[in-house]
Amino acid sequence: MEIILNNIDVGPFKNLNLCVFDNKITAIIGSNGSGKSILAEMIATTRKPEKGLYIIDGNKIDLNSKNVNFNQLRFDVGIVMQNLRTQFFEGTVEEHILYQLKVYNYKKCEKRVLDSLKMVDLSYEYLKRKIKTLSDTEIFKVMLATVLSINPDVIVLDDPSCFLDKNEIDKLIKLLKIMKIKYNKTIVITSINAYFVLKLADYIYVIDNGKIVMHGEKYEVFNKKKLKDIDIHIPEIIEFQNKFLKTIKSSINYRDNVNDLIKDIYFNIEKRSRGKK
């Protein structure tokens, strides 16, 4: 599903144009307070614009008009927000997910609950756990399971990497990539974690002070020096590769993990020392 924000005014943003491409993973990055969460909520249609239109798969929608079918929109786009604990009522994991499903009149709810827990790698023992006894990571997973159980076309995650350790981040990356490739989902993430974005995203929007300052394919964006001026951390692995390419003028491919990179370096250095002999 393709979502276009057309000439929208919201919060600090004026005349904002942004496209979430169908079946791609779009990342929104920016320093603290730049407006990432506002954009995430906008894309998820949970926040109304002051002005402007949505174009969803070619259909123009004005969220401020009276005949918008919000229920349909909630079907289409699911969001996991930052303030995890405020999105819950007291009760068990099972009750929480079932509640959401019943709101949308789903059938075979029990199976959907089990399937969604499986997807986020939580065992069935969690069904009867009280939400308030869960850790932040577990709450995030329950929120994600809740969104997945509704099976929306677009999944929006507002800064999901914050509570997660490396292992959990890797699992999330894998899950989201499967969602994209196997189930044709469109995915939007906001993040301050440059490595997470580097490993996951296809397309990146960089925002600063209520403006989109650049956008493009991920390697294209991370290669812009201007990022430093707006306080965005360029992953060191990219900086290193740029410097390496510039100094050594050899052909390494851009890599997003150290082990692949080491092989490239080793090969290059070997070749060079053979040349010397």
Add this chain to the structure above:
Amino acid sequence: MSKIEIKKLSINYGKNEIFNNLSLNIKENSYTAIIGPSSSGKTTLFNEIIKKNKKIKINGNLNYILTDPNKQIVAKTVEKQLKFFLEMEGYTKRQINTRTNNIVAYFELDDILDLDPYKLSEGEKQLVVLCSILVLDLDILIMDNGLCRMNYNLKQKVLDYFKKLKKKKITIVNFASDVGEIVGSDYTILLDKKIVFNEKTKDVIKNNKLFEENNLELPFMLDITNKLKYYGLVKNNVKNVDELVDELWK
């Protein structure tokens, strides 16, 4: 002397056992980073410390930072938040002004001073709450993933500030999900329902095996230098990307 002494702490949630006879000492005037996978008991241990469980002895004055900054916002503007705890603890007007001005200058908070903290982003809220504590005369500061919403550059700035604080004899304990936060710390503890290791950070970062065995990720620069050293491609220690490329291309 130990600032925090934990002796044989056992905690369970129903059948779910978190700790069984956990013991740990936090040394005076040190920065200790406590890392651990999800559901390893980080928040549980943090909560037991601030609740002052009977098995935990605290030798000094404790200030803490929670993960959710919303729980620690107490004032209607950022400026009032920064002054709130100082005023509560009876600092003089002059002290209050100097300390607030210093922290505002260091973290460049000028632009947001008049704003309502609740209207800030989550990362900015974390910074403001942290600053409102940092202005106090601290003895022990303990944090539960209190930097998690901050971007990389800001986090580095905070970690640099901690280095300055150490000169003032402050004990810092940081429960962190980001392994990057061990940079600059004296001790690194890996917690996974027990103490897996408790070592000097300078030894920990040289030891790739320790990280791999425990499924942790070293920060990029440390990771790549260690690996290149293993292959004999780099001999000396390097600090940044530029030095590393030079070292490789000698």
